[in-house]
Amino acid sequence: MTDPSDTSLGDTPPEGTHDQDYNFAYLDEQTKRMIRRALLKGLAIPGYQVPFASREMPMPYGWGTGGVQVTSACLVPDDCIKVIDQGADDTTNAVSIRKFFERTAGVRTTEKTGEASLIQTRHRIPETPLEEGQILVYQVPIPEPLRFLEPRETETRKMHALEEYGLMHVKLYEDISSHGHISTAYAYPVSVEERYVMDPSPIPKFDNPKMHQCPAVQLFGAGREQRIYALPPYTDVVSLDFEDHPFTRLRNDGVCGLCGADDTYLDEVIMDDEGTRMFVCSDTDYCATRIEEAAE
Amino acid sequence: MAENSLAGGFAAPAVNSAVAFRGIMMAMAEPGRIMPVSGGIPPRPMDSAAGVLALTLCDPTTPVGLMPSMDQPAIREWLTFHTGAPIIAPGEAEFVFGRFDEMADFTVFRQGTSEYPDRSATLVAAVASLENSGAVLRGPGIKESRALNLPDVTPFQANAALYPLGVDVVMVAGGDLVAIPRSTRVEVE
Amino acid sequence: MYVAVKGGEKAIDNAHRWLGEMRRGDRRVPQLETAQISEQMTLAVSRVMAEGSLYDAELAALAIKQARGDLIEAIFLIRAYRTTLPRFGYTSPIETARMRCRRRVSATFKDVPGGQILGPTFDYTHRLLDFKLLAESEDEQAEEAIPQDSADVPHVLGLLDRDGLIQKEHRTDEEPVDITREPLEMPASRAARLQVLARGDEGFILGLGYSTQRGYARNHAFVGELRIGLVDVEMEIPELGFAISLGVIEVTECETVNQFIGSKTEPPQFTRGYGLVLGQQERKSIAVALVDRALRWKELGEDFLGAAAQDEEFVLYHADNIQATGFVEHIKLPHYVDFQSELELVRMIRKDAEAAREKADD
Numbered sequence A: 001m002t003d004p005s006d007t008s009l010g011d012t013p014p015e016g017t018h019d020q021d022y023n024f025a026y027l028d029e030q031t032k033r034m035i036r037r038a039l040l041k042g043l044a045i046p047g048y049q050v051p052f053a054s055r056e057m058p059m060p061y062g063w064g065t066g067g068v069q070v071t072s073a074c075l076v077p078d079d080c081i082k083v084i085d086q087g088a089d090d091t092t093n094a095v096s097i098r099k100f101f102e103r104t105a106g107v108r109t110t111e112k113t114g115e116a117s118l119i120q121t122r123h124r125i126p127e128t129p130l131e132e133g134q135i136l137v138y139q140v141p142i143p144e145p146l147r148f149l150e151p152r153e154t155e156t157r158k159m160h161a162l163e164e165y166g167l168m169h170v171k172l173y174e175d176i177s178s179h180g181h182i183s184t185a186y187a188y189p190v191s192v193e194e195r196y197v198m199d200p201s202p203i204p205k206f207d208n209p210k211m212h213q214c215p216a217v218q219l220f221g222a223g224r225e226q227r228i229y230a231l232p233p234y235t236d237v238v239s240l241d242f243e244d245h246p247f248t249r250l251r252n253d254g255v256c257g258l259c260g261a262d263d264t265y266l267d268e269v270i271m272d273d274e275g276t277r278m279f280v281c282s283d284t285d286y287c288a289t290r291i292e293e294a295a296e
Numbered sequence B: 001m002a003e004n005s006l007a008g009g010f011a012a013p014a015v016n017s018a019v020a021f022r023g024i025m026m027a028m029a030e031p032g033r034i035m036p037v038s039g040g041i042p043p044r045p046m047d048s049a050a051g052v053l054a055l056t057l058c059d060p061t062t063p064v065g066l067m068p069s070m071d072q073p074a075i076r077e078w079l080t081f082h083t084g085a086p087i088i089a090p091g092e093a094e095f096v097f098g099r100f101d102e103m104a105d106f107t108v109f110r111q112g113t114s115e116y117p118d119r120s121a122t123l124v125a126a127v128a129s130l131e132n133s134g135a136v137l138r139g140p141g142i143k144e145s146r147a148l149n150l151p152d153v154t155p156f157q158a159n160a161a162l163y164p165l166g167v168d169v170v171m172v173a174g175g176d177l178v179a180i181p182r183s184t185r186v187e188v189e
Numbered sequence C: 001m002y003v004a005v006k007g008g009e010k011a012i013d014n015a016h017r018w019l020g021e022m023r024r025g026d027r028r029v030p031q032l033e034t035a036q037i038s039e040q041m042t043l044a045v046s047r048v049m050a051e052g053s054l055y056d057a058e059l060a061a062l063a064i065k066q067a068r069g070d071l072i073e074a075i076f077l078i079r080a081y082r083t084t085l086p087r088f089g090y091t092s093p094i095e096t097a098r099m100r101c102r103r104r105v106s107a108t109f110k111d112v113p114g115g116q117i118l119g120p121t122f123d124y125t126h127r128l129l130d131f132k133l134l135a136e137s138e139d140e141q142a143e144e145a146i147p148q149d150s151a152d153v154p155h156v157l158g159l160l161d162r163d164g165l166i167q168k169e170h171r172t173d174e175e176p177v178d179i180t181r182e183p184l185e186m187p188a189s190r191a192a193r194l195q196v197l198a199r200g201d202e203g204f205i206l207g208l209g210y211s212t213q214r215g216y217a218r219n220h221a222f223v224g225e226l227r228i229g230l231v232d233v234e235m236e237i238p239e240l241g242f243a244i245s246l247g248v249i250e251v252t253e254c255e256t257v258n259q260f261i262g263s264k265t266e267p268p269q270f271t272r273g274y275g276l277v278l279g280q281q282e283r284k285s286i287a288v289a290l291v292d293r294a295l296r297w298k299e300l301g302e303d304f305l306g307a308a309a310q311d312e313e314f315v316l317y318h319a320d321n322i323q324a325t326g327f328v329e330h331i332k333l334p335h336y337v338d339f340q341s342e343l344e345l346v347r348m349i350r351k352d353a354e355a356a357r358e359k360a361d362d
């Protein structure tokens, strides 16, 4: 993998191959500067939600405008990007976002996790472990982990300021007492460096442990809610739990019907009217790579 | 306006600033990692890395402060021409440029508020040289630890103690920069 | 064997081609020209300009055509275009007291200096379908009644102001925030609130305004003045030392007069609500003024009655139809990963519950 932080471009950038009707990576420079400043503060205060003046993008709010703005502010012409939705490179929204950056930034694209210098994702973290120098950009719908407990921004902001997360613990514990389990299966809250409680975006809780001490830079963009937050590499990210009810990952204990993996997150596919099921890896690149390797 | 204040900006702003930002971002993401940046040449005595940072991040919405060593007509004109940033008192500014020894008391700069800790200053502090030896840095962005020749550990320790308030420091030497955000814990060697 | 759904790219291209065809409709019917929309669908154009926050009738007409008449989609097209425009600076505040009024009515006084101007209004039309419009005949030409000079037309509420009967608005030199350039912060300034309301969804603001009349933060309001007309837009150019005219825009302004019995800090007097929107947007401007007034409870020392229209975060965070439509519609995107996770959780909880039941039965 090339080191994306190698700034060998220097003073004479090559002739861009992006659509010349738009600025490089679509956004205007002032907007990019504003997002870049927010990203730096986000990295300096891991897990804290930095307000930013999100712009309207040529795709709807809720479809990744936050992630797209973050990616747009981070891209360099040398980047090779991968876009996934539900773990798959070929879902329509992933295709649409990938095309957007091909067109507006002229960057190379890939489906291989290992080849990508920047990965934009919705709802999954790839199964292939990320490496140093890579950037993972999450699309975030509701960045505030406390929002479902307290709808008011003025209140939740105070709670973060005072590190007052009792309400969250009470909610999780009530789940345990009524269901025997914490009834949050995705967007499962995490604590960052023992300070900020953070929403990991709606990834399945199976993916949560991948955030902890991850060698890649993790950036989170919530366009509609106007928030950016970040995790530098090697940051402590711990899923909230209790001594008597430790956090557990959750996956169907089946194996992938295509590649045979027994440790990946699986999609359940209904095969016929009888309700026959098949389980396949949600990470399409990981699955395809395993099949290729087995064939060799 | 002096003629040289028109020179030294980005030749291709969109691409130059994208590449420079990636360097600055990786520096902030990995405290203590020395990153080269290029593409801009500010008037002396401002280091080129400081100039590149200004070109990449400053604009009319970001008040900039200049410490005495940088508060010179040529630098003011250059910043104004290339970034449009208003120049105000360092204590109120979002970005402050100076020599490290002029800025060693971090508490006189904007520290952010408990509800908005991001509303704090970024200090761009010139030092003689940058190398990965000396003080030991730990914290987010650092796998175990990283060494850096900090001119003084005390202000960094005091800054980290204020977390999540405090300033973020970018130290520059020539075309290199390194970041020590407030989240970095510093120990003497 | 199961094969994951492939070919997303081709599916998207096909869908877009089909969309283009549906937009065009029956090719025996002449294609709609944007000039026809900007000239004959002016109120739709007004709404798209107001909620798109871009004053350009031609682009609004194009957006309406492209969006097949879906105004929220058209507003979205305009917003997305707008964000890419370079910003040269801020204009001076417009002087609505110097408006060339096309329409100007006051409900609080029988007559007012400058006169009431009924203007081009649907009011007092009988809402009967005009079948003559089915035929392609030309309408009769009405006389254009806009005064050409820009003599001052003082605001009606100024009359009450002179007598000290209406709450004083405090003049401030504070630079108002620009909600398109800065993230919305709570509590919001009145300037920020009025901006959000001005480009908020007409239906949402209308419903909220209506709710204040039905007892949810009841605040009996009269339309002190409603005026629609043209105002000059000027910009100070520091290098020149004077203001230059950038052009003329149409705006609708509504000021309501509201009863106020006084509070611990304020004597009994009238208070006001204010609504200013781009274009001819009468209904919207009145609704904005009602909601503005309801949101001012704190500054006037009134009680929070728990009404939606008083609740700043509720109103401001939900007024934008581009944000709302995006998020409401996004749930049609694939969510199967999250659903799978919930499925596993429910299965696990059920299994535990069954096991517990069996154990109890033993």
Ligand SMILES: [Zn+2]
Residues within 6 Å of the ligand: A256, A257, A258, A259, A260, A261, A280, A281, A286, A287, A288, A290
């Ligand atoms: Zn598989």
